[in-house]
Amino acid sequence: MSDTMERSTISMKCIEITQPIGSFYIGCMDYRDLLRISYADVRRIADPQLETYLGIERELSPQRIKELERYVETVDATFPTSIILSISSEDSEYDDKTGTLAIRNDEGVAKIIDGQHRIKGLESFTGERFDLSVTVFVDMDIEDQAMVFATINIAQTKVSKSLVYDLYEFTKRPSPQKTAHNVAKLLNAEDGSPFEGRIKILGRATRKYQTLTQAAVVEALIDLISGTVSRAEEDRELLKRGKQPTRATDTELRTLVFRNMFLDRMDAEITRVVWNYFAAVRERWQEAWDAVDKKGNMLPRTNGFRGFMRFLPYAYHQVGGPSSIPPRKRFLAILSDVNLRDSDFTTTTYEPGTSGEARLLKDLLELSGLG
Numbered sequence: 001m002s003d004t005m006e007r008s009t010i011s012m013k014c015i016e017i018t019q020p021i022g023s024f025y026i027g028c029m030d031y032r033d034l035l036r037i038s039y040a041d042v043r044r045i046a047d048p049q050l051e052t053y054l055g056i057e058r059e060l061s062p063q064r065i066k067e068l069e070r071y072v073e074t075v076d077a078t079f080p081t082s083i084i085l086s087i088s089s090e091d092s093e094y095d096d097k098t099g100t101l102a103i104r105n106d107e108g109v110a111k112i113i114d115g116q117h118r119i120k121g122l123e124s125f126t127g128e129r130f131d132l133s134v135t136v137f138v139d140m141d142i143e144d145q146a147m148v149f150a151t152i153n154i155a156q157t158k159v160s161k162s163l164v165y166d167l168y169e170f171t172k173r174p175s176p177q178k179t180a181h182n183v184a185k186l187l188n189a190e191d192g193s194p195f196e197g198r199i200k201i202l203g204r205a206t207r208k209y210q211t212l213t214q215a216a217v218v219e220a221l222i223d224l225i226s227g228t229v230s231r232a233e234e235d236r237e238l239l240k241r242g243k244q245p246t247r248a249t250d251t252e253l254r255t256l257v258f259r260n261m262f263l264d265r266m267d268a269e270i271t272r273v274v275w276n277y278f279a280a281v282r283e284r285w286q287e288a289w290d291a292v293d294k295k296g297n298m299l300p301r302t303n304g305f306r307g308f309m310r311f312l313p314y315a316y317h318q319v320g321g322p323s324s325i326p327p328r329k330r331f332l333a334i335l336s337d338v339n340l341r342d343s344d345f346t347t348t349t350y351e352p353g354t355s356g357e358a359r360l361l362k363d364l365l366e367l368s369g370l371g
Contacts, residue, residue, distance in 0.1 A: 009102040010037070014094070014136070021144060024137045025094060025101050026082065031122045031130040037109040038085065040116040061117065068121025070230070072130065074237050082135040083115035084148065089139045101136060113137070113145055161215035162200065175236035179262050180221035183271045184214050194278040198292075198300070209292040211301045220309040221270075224258045253322055257313045261323050272325050277312055280331035288342035299345035303352055307360030314370045338367040 014027035071077055091104040103109060112119065122130060137144070165181050188199035199217055200210045219229070226232035235245040248259040258270050281299075282289045288299040298304045315334050320326035340363065350356035365371030 008105045010105050012101045012103065012134075013099055014101045015099065016094070016096070021148070022137075022140075024135055026133065026135050027101060028131050029134045031119075031125065031132055033105070034083065034110075034119060034132055034134065035123060036107060037103065037105065038083075038112050038119055039108050039110070040112045064117050065120050067230075068117060069124050070233070072121055072125050073127070074233075075241055077130075079115075079118050079132060082133045083119060084113040084135045084137070085110040086113055086137045086140045086145055087111070092136070092138055094138070103136075110136075111145070113140075113148055162213050162218075165215055165218045166201065173236075173239050174262075174265065175239060176222050176225045176232040176262060177218065177236060179225065179267050179270065180218040181214075182267050183221055183274065184217040186268075186271045187217070187274060188214075190275075193275055194282045194289075209300075211292055212305055213302070216302045216305065220306055221258065221274075223309070224256060224313065225262045226259065227256055254317065255313050257316050264323070266323065269323070269325055273316065274312075276326060276328040277315065277331045278308070279328045280335055281308055283328070283332055284335040284338070285340070285342050285345065288345045291342075296346045296348065298347050298350050298352075298356070299342075303347075303350055303356045304345060304360070307350065307357040307364070310357065310361045311364040311368075314365060315368075318370060334368055334370070337369065338364060340367065 010029065010033050012025075012027040012029055014025040017024055017026060087103060087110050091106075091109045092101060094101045118132075137148075140148075165177060165184075171178055184199055185201065187193050187195040188197065188201060190196065195212070195217075198210055198212055200213045222229060222232045226235050238245045245263065247263055248256045252259065258273075261270050285299060288297055290300075291297050292300050315331055316326065318334055319330040347356070350360045362371075
């Protein structure tokens with residue numbers, strides 16, 4: 001290490017780890033130092049077999065960065081897993097007596113093997129302190145870099161969204177996510193519910209007729225509480241800080257039918273509204289509702305569910321006032337005017353995806369006269 005480097009280094013207390021791949025160092029670094037010295041190699045070439053070797057990190061996702069920029073400002077933000085870096089021995093030196101790794105304090109010193117989105121998300125951080133766990137490989141060849149990246153990002157199993165929503169059950173404070181999770185579990189578990197046993201809790205099907213994922217049900221409910229996933233996160237953050245999210249205005253209640261009920265802690269009442277509404281759907285189109293194994297039948301599946309959930313606010317305001325619990329028969333009176341046959345609920349008529357559910361909503365509005 002040169003005298004110049006010694007005068008401009010980042011010193012980091014580390015522990016040395018030895019594994020089959022070799023030795024590496026784990027320590028703690030201030031996010032500002034990491035922003036300054038790190039870079040991501042996102043080069044790509046035509047040969048897909050060699051792409052991994054020249055492009056260790058995935059290309060940046062603007063959407064993911066925006067999500068992380070919002071997340072790092074929350075009261076309990078954390079990145080507990082390590083940012084993984086590759087640094088040349090010319091730019092670093094480990095003192096085994098003091099357990100200190102000295103790294104040249106200069107741009108482009110540390111190549112990011114894993115963690116570029118987390119680092120990018122911290123660029124606009126406004127808090128005073130955000131330390132990061134870092135794992136540093138010294139003089140790591142390109143093949144080993146690719147192997148570590150693949151192990152972390154390709155071999156690992158992706159966590160299901162249903163599992164993430166299920167974990168909200170264990171949170172102490174209220175949130176749109178927790179309410180939606182509670183409603184989904186009640187609808188799935190209670191005797192007589194139109195969704196009894198039909199929701200794949202944790203996203204795993206144990207019975208053939210489980211046609212809905214927990215995530216699909218939760219996200220449709222969040223749409224009627226907060227409007228968007230990002231606003232639901234904002235609501236959750238406010239409640240964690242002991243503040244109250246804004247109540248829905250009369251205009252907002254036209255679409256956010258469950259927002260004020262959520263804020264008033266009326267989870268059971270939200271459950272009953274959804275129960276009564278879909279009990280009416282089941283009674284109106286009993287054959288299609290029960291034909292869960294019929295190929296091409298979309299009514300009991302995600303598209304049918306989401307299409308009817310989007311229609312729920314229109315029906316709800318027709319049969320009840322804010323925070324009311326309209327009985328099944330009042331919903332049924334509206335649906336009885338909808339001139340759709342059981343055989344119409346096919347993936348040919350309402351194709352999978354948002355276009356199919358949008359067409360179902362359009363037909364429900366026109367045929368019910370509520371459009």
